[in-house]
Amino acid sequence: MNDAGSPILKAAAWGVVGKAKAHESAELHVLGQATYTDDIPEVQGTLHAALGLSEKPHARIVSMDLAPVRASRGVVAVYTAQDIPGTNDCGPIIHDDPILADGLVQYVGQPMFVVVADTHDNARRAARLATLEYDELPAILTPQAAKAAQSYVLPPMQLKRGDWQAAFERAPHSVKGELYVGGQEQFYLEGQVAYAIPKENKGMLVQCSTQHPSEMQHVVAHALGVHSHNIVVECRRMGGGFGGKESQSALWAAAAAICASLLMRPVKLRADRDDDMLVTGKRHCFHYEYEVGYDANGKIVAAKVDMVTRAGYSADLSGPVATRAVCHFDNTYYLSDVEIRAACGKTNTQSNTAFRGFGGPQGAIAIEYVIDEIARNLGRDSLDIRRINFYGRDTDNVTPYGQVVVDNVIHELVAELEASSEYRARREAVARFNAASPVLKKGLALTPVKFGIAFNVTHLNQAGALVHVYVDGSIIVNHGGTEMGQGINTKVMQVVAHELGVDLSHVRATATDTSKVSNTSATAASTGADLNGKAAQDAARQIRERLAAYAVKLYGGDAKDVRFAGDTVFANGHEVAFPVLVQQAYLARVQLWSDGFYATPGLHWDPKTMSGHPFSYYAYGAAVSEVVVDTLTGEWKLERADALYDAGRSLNPAIDIGQVEGAFIQGMGWLTTEQLWWNEGGKLMTHAPSTYKIPGVSDCPEDFRVRLFDNGNVEDSIHRSKAVGEPPLLLPFSVFFAIRDAVSSVGGHKVNPPLNAPATSEEILKSIAAVEAAVGQAA
The missing domain is CATH 3.30.365.10 (Aldehyde oxidase/xanthine dehydrogenase, molybdopterin binding domain)
Structure with missing residues (x-):
C-alpha cells in the first residue's frame, strides 16, 4: 500500500x-x-532530630553544656562530633565541611550538635537550651573583605587570551568600574529533609530530598564507616531544588543516618524554614572590577574582569561555580583579547553552593553591564552595540577558552524577537512617555543568552x-x-x-x-x-x-x-x-x-590552562522587558516581557515553556527583590518569608509572551532537543537593564547609573540620586 x-x-x-x-x-x-519525603508514612518507633546551631560567625568552642538539652521533655539522645562513627565530613569535593562543628565554628547557624526526641517540636525546643561558651575570632563577611585579606577557599583562577594590556592601551575608548551582584536563596517549597531507617546487617535506607542520591550514599557511608553497598538512598520527588539540594542535602542525610545508626531506630530530620535558611548555602554573590576598551563603533577590543565571590566558610561547589562564571563572561560576544580572573573568597557565612545557572548568570551579567555602559557612552541603542559584538558564524567564533561556536543562532533569534516584540517602535514610545512624565519613567532592554550545556567536570556527563x-x-x-x-x-x-x-x-x-x-x-x-x-x-x-x-x-x-x-x-x-x-x-x-x-561524547577540559571543549552545545535565547519606575519611591513594575528561547526540537513544549516562565521570574527575583542581608554579628537576617522577598503573582507582568525558537540541535542530543533548566534564568537580565534604562532617563541618558543587584527600591533611589548629582555637577 x-x-x-x-x-x-x-x-x-x-x-x-x-x-x-x-x-x-x-x-x-x-x-x-x-508523596514527598516528609509525607512517607513513618515506621513505628520513629524519632525526630533537630540541630543545635552556632550563634557566632567565627569562634572556638570553649564549652558546651548539653545537660539542659538532655533533660528537656521527650529527648532521647544528644550527639556531637565525637559520636560520629566514621568521617565527620560532608564536603562534595574538598573535605573541609564537617557534619558537626568540632571545636571551631565558622558561621552563624553552623550545626554543633544534634538532638533526638520523640517529636519534631520537642527536638527543636531542646536544641535551643544548650549553654555555650565561645572564644570569638575575627570574622570576614563580604567578598571585598575576603579579597583584601587574601582569604580564599581555593587558589584564584585566571583565563587569558591575546594581549589584553596592549589591546587596551590601543583602544580609542575605555570604561572602568565595579559592580556588586548579590546572592539568592533557593527557597524551594519543600525544605531540607531526610528520613533514615536502619536495616539488617548495618544497612541503612535514607529517604532524602536530594538532587544527588549517589553523593548522599557516599557521604552517609563515610559518616557511618561502612561500604556504599550498605546504604540505599531513595528520592521519589522534591518540592523544588534549584541546586540547593545538590550537595547541601548531605548534612541532613548524614545527621539523620548517624542518629538512626547509633539508636537503631528510624530518625527523621526536617528543617524549619528559618533553620534551613540559616544553615544552608545560597547562590554566590559576586563583586566585579572591570576595564574594557572599545572602538568608535562600540566593538570591544580588550576586556579585563576581576571577580571575587562570597564562597562561605568551605569550598563546597565554589570552584566549579567560579569556573562556569569564567566560561560565561563572554555570553554571546566575541572577545579577542581578554583576561578573566575569579577568586572564591572565604567568608564566615554559609558555604554557598549550586543555584540554577551555577555561576553562568554571574559571569554573563558583567559583560552585559559593560555593554550597557558602552552604548550609553556612545549615545547608541544598547541592542546595536550588542549586535556589533555578537559571535560570528565563520570568523570570530572561538570562545576565550578555545571552544568553537558551531551552532550560533543568536543573530537570527534576536532578529526574530526584535521584530515580534516591536522593539524599535516601543523604544520610541518609551522616549515619548519619558519626555512627558517627570516622575514615572519607563525603561526598555533586550538582552541575549548563550549558555553552555554540560558539567564542567567531564566524568559527570x-x-x-x-x-x-x-x-x-x-x-x-x-x-x-x-x-x-x-x-x-x-x-x-x-x-x-x-x-x-x-x-x-x-x-x-x-x-x-x-x-x-x-x-x-x-x-x-x-x-x-x-x-x-x-x-x-x-x-x-x-x-x-x-x-x-x-x-x-x-x-x-x-x-x-x-x-x-x-x-x-x-x-x-x-x-x-x-x-x-x-x-x-x-x-x-x-x-x-x-x-x-x-x-556525552567530545568533552574535555584542562583546569590548569582553563581551556578545552567543556560544553556539548549551547542554548540560546533573548528577552525584551519594559518597566516603569517611580522615581520618588524607587518602586517599579514590569509591564511586559517577551522571551524567545532555543529549546532545540522540544521534547515537551508545554513543560519547556513553563520552565522558561519560571526561570524568568526566579531570575527577576534574584536581580530585583531577593536581598540577602547579614548584620554586623554575621547573622543572616533575611531568613524567612517575612524578611526575604521572592516574586509573587503580582510581580509577574500582565503581558508575558514566551515562545520557543524553531531550531534543531546540531549535536546528537536526545531527539535534537536542548536543555531548558538553567539558561532561561539569564533572560531577566532584560528586566535589570530596563530598570537601569529608566533610571538613566532621569539624566537624559548622559550618565551611567551605578546600579547594583538586587535592584531593590532602595538601590534604585540611590542610583537615581547619583545620576541627579552627576547631572548637577556637569551643569
Missing part, C-alpha cells in the same frame, strides 16, 4: 516526543496526593537507566535523574514510550534509587533530560530490537522494517498489539528488560 492510510506511513507519522503532555505528577500535585516491560505490555523506567518539579520523569517517559511505540499512559517512572542505577551524577547543569533521556532510550532500544527480531521469527521479513507505533507492532504485513507480542515473547523467553547507558 502506498496511500496515506498505509499502516507503515501511519507508524512513521506517529510519535510521543515533541508533544505537549501534562507533567506525570500534575494530578497528584493538584490533589495533594504526591554520564547516566544510566533501567527499562522493564511487563507481560501485560506496561512499562517501568528507572533512571539516575531526580524529579524536582522540572518534568524530567515526564520527558524520559515520553522517550521510552516513543521508542517502544506505546501510549504515554503505559509507561511509569519510579523513584530514583541508588540500588537500581548506581554511581549517578547530580541532576544539575541542565543535563537531566539530556543524559537520562539518552540512557533510557538506549535501554528501550535494546528491548525494541529484541522484540523486532522475535516478530521476524513469527512473521518473516527484515527486523529493520519492523515498526512500533500506536500500541501496535507492524511486521511484514502483519499488525499485532504490543501487549500481545510482549506476551508471546515472554513465553519464548525473550529478555524484556534492559539497562541503558550514555556518556
